[in-house]
Amino acid sequence: MNKKKRRLLFISHAEKDSEIVSEFVDLLYNIGLRTEDMFCSSRTDLDIAIGEDIYDYLRKTLDLDDVITVFMLSDNYYKSAACLNEMGAVWLKQSSYYTFLLPEFEYKDIKGAINANVKGIKLDITNKRLNGDLTNFKKRIENDFGIKPSDCIEINRWEKQRDHFVDFINKYSNEIKIDLANYRGYCIHEENYGGCKVVYDNTTNVIQTTFDFSKTNSQVCSVVFFVGEINVLKKLQNNKHLSFMLKADNEIDVTVELRLKNQDAQHKIHTTKDWTEYSIPLKEFGGATDNWKVLTEIKFLTFRKEIRAETIYIKDIVLT
CATH class of the missing domain: 2.60.120.260 (Galactose-binding domain-like)
Incomplete structure (x- = not known):
């Protein structure tokens, strides 16, 4: 059986949302993604190498045939010219993407090239539903990247990280x-x-x-x-x-x-x-x-x- 080709997961987000995005990246690591599988500009482990031209690197990355984008949507996202440029580039290529709605951002707030009728994952919902949505997302990522779920130890590690992420979202969305x-x-x-x-x-x-x-x-x-x-x-x-x-x-x-x-x-x-x-x-x-x-x-x-x-x-x- 041929293994699925490794792809790149491009995490498109606003710099002001970097705290929640960093927690999300930790969740991705626990699904089984590797450093070379992801790009996230606010994480030093997944950012552009020193000396690279930022815009040239992003252009080449989004031009890849096997890039999948994760849009982390928020009010901050729509205020960022860089984010809107990334959205436009993904739309022009008709690339595959996932949408996550950050706390206090609603489906009705989605504008531009993203299809608001496509089901995404809303983070500030009930714990039970968010757990289910994240588990389904995990299965999609495993399929996209040819990751085979491993033994019970790694499953337990994923569940602990998922629960940690949900707890973080609850605190993030409920309190200032x-x-x-x-x-x-x-x-x-x-x-x-x-x-x-x-x-x-x-x-x-x-x-x-x-x-x-x-x-x-x-x-x-x-x-x-x-x-x-x-x-x-x-x-x-x-x-x-x-x-x-x-x-x-x-x-x-x-x-x-x-x-x-x-x-x-x-x-x-x-x-x-x-x-x-x-x-x-x-x-x-x-x-x-x-x-x-x-x-x-x-x-x-x-x-x-x-x-x-x-x-x-x-x-x-x-x-x-």
């Missing part, structure tokens, strides 16, 4: 944990922020903020957490929440404010003296839908008209 160390205290319209003293305990990962309006003329003081630029539109559409733990020395009202693309969206909470978990649906903040494409700050505000002095404690801020 906010770095509490990236904070700043402000008294609005004041250069002197003496009315807002913030202390971060990196051992317990707790922020302690004391607001004292006797030390400022400001009407509003806040502690601000900077989150970069996060696209949370899909989380809004999928009814996700902003969750955190908070307590105060006394029961007071605190306004939670999100700095979106072109506006601030607010929600008021009432604190307690004990650690309390708050889980606020993003939809309750309001705001124009399009503005949720950019979240840059999460703020906790107090107002002079409501308090004179107060200390609040915050931990475990998560978008989930």
Whole structure:
């Protein structure tokens, strides 16, 4: 019996999705693929050799008759000119391909040369279904590359890696944990922020903020957490929440404010003296839908008209 010809699996993905793609490559290794069977630009073990012309190498690779592409689709993918060029090259050749939809990317979001009606693998689905889809994908890859499933030890190794990948996807898709160390205290319209003293305990990962309006003329003081630029539109559409733990020395009202693309969206909470978990649906903040494409700050505000002095404690801020 003739062995099937070895092919090249080309993993087309956005650089910003490299973390999840790297986990996927580990899964491919455990199917039985070798280094020479794969190309993935974000993995040093599967990247272009130093000294090679990047675009010339990619052109030659995609011109191969026996290349199979894996599209790792996401919003990041469609924002990348390089990714769209790869998609176009595969379409021109009418090459075989597989599609994976990264967390929070939907079939309706597929555009361009990829056929949205062809069944792909959506990563943020139930564990049972994802396990089944990945196992079916494993069988297709074994057939494509002439890999014969080996003994029980290697099957168990595959299953452990598959389960690890599914656990990673669950965490990746469900949570964005906010770095509490990236904070700043402000008294609005004041250069002197003496009315807002913030202390971060990196051992317990707790922020302690004391607001004292006797030390400022400001009407509003806040502690601000900077989150970069996060696209949370899909989380809004999928009814996700902003969750955190908070307590105060006394029961007071605190306004939670999100700095979106072109506006601030607010929600008021009432604190307690004990650690309390708050889980606020993003939809309750309001705001124009399009503005949720950019979240840059999460703020906790107090107002002079409501308090004179107060200390609040915050931990475990998560978008989930």
